[in-house]
Amino acid sequence: MNLVLLGAPGAGKGTQAQKLTAEFGFAHISTGDLLRSAIAAGTPLGLEAKEYVTSGQLVPDELVLSLLKERLASDDVEAGFILDGYPRNTAQAVTLDSVLSEMGKSLDAALLVSVDAAVIIDRLSRRRSCKECGFTGNDTMDACPRCGGEMYRRDDDDPAAIQTRLDTYASKTAPLVEYFKGQDKLVEVDGEGDADDIYVNVKKVLGL
Numbered sequence: 001m002n003l004v005l006l007g008a009p010g011a012g013k014g015t016q017a018q019k020l021t022a023e024f025g026f027a028h029i030s031t032g033d034l035l036r037s038a039i040a041a042g043t044p045l046g047l048e049a050k051e052y053v054t055s056g057q058l059v060p061d062e063l064v065l066s067l068l069k070e071r072l073a074s075d076d077v078e079a080g081f082i083l084d085g086y087p088r089n090t091a092q093a094v095t096l097d098s099v100l101s102e103m104g105k106s107l108d109a110a111l112l113v114s115v116d117a118a119v120i121i122d123r124l125s126r127r128r129s130c131k132e133c134g135f136t137g138n139d140t141m142d143a144c145p146r147c148g149g150e151m152y153r154r155d156d157d158d159p160a161a162i163q164t165r166l167d168t169y170a171s172k173t174a175p176l177v178e179y180f181k182g183q184d185k186l187v188e189v190d191g192e193g194d195a196d197d198i199y200v201n202v203k204k205v206l207g208l
């Protein structure tokens with residue numbers, strides 16, 4: 001299954017993607033993770049992207065596209081993939097369609113994880129991520145429950161960047177809901193509540 005995850009930052013896309021990956025072996029492709037790795041490694045692309053990511057703005061399309069294309073060329077994509085954080089605007093959605101069709105692939109569904117804005121702000125301000133494996137947790141965790149790595153607060157999970165990211169989501173990314181509805185690919189789950197309960201619904205709407 002080839003899937004796109006849609007939803008505001010903090011909606012729980014990454015958590016649901018991690019669960020789907022663990023159970024079904026899909027490749028989890030998070031453009032945010034790819035960008036954070038490039039920034040941490042100090043690559044030329046990472047240096048160019050850093051300012052945007054830290055302030056919560058979208059990185060220019062061509063930079064993200066080059067990371068995405070490289071990742072889509074990996075063998076593990078053959079088992080199916082979950083795009084988490086891409087596309088973020090209509091131009092990226094159109095590009096994705098053509099990149100996939102060049103590879104002889106297409107999307108099966110776009111899953112919208114819907115969460116109320118107040119819940120998002122609370123979740124993002126309490127969110128902590130693992131430095132080693134990228135696991136997403138919260139401020140009650142001293143060490144990563146998956147690999148024991150150090151948990152930290154992402155630079156863009158501070159209040160000013162959170163607001164910028166939510167505004168960007170509303171103006172640039174939310175219109176993709178209509179885009180995927182138009183392709184008859186949109187499915188939706190309520191993203192509030194316990195992550196395991198949400199996962200049961202995710203599998204139901206995806207027919208897994």
Ligand code: AMP
Nearest residue numbers: 031032052053057058059064085086088
């Ligand atoms: P995320 O981990 O998906 O919340 O992404 C973190 C940050 O990486 C975003 O706020 C953007 O600065 C950048 N980013 C991730 N994916 C994209 C994308 N598809 N297009 C542009 N910027 C992106």
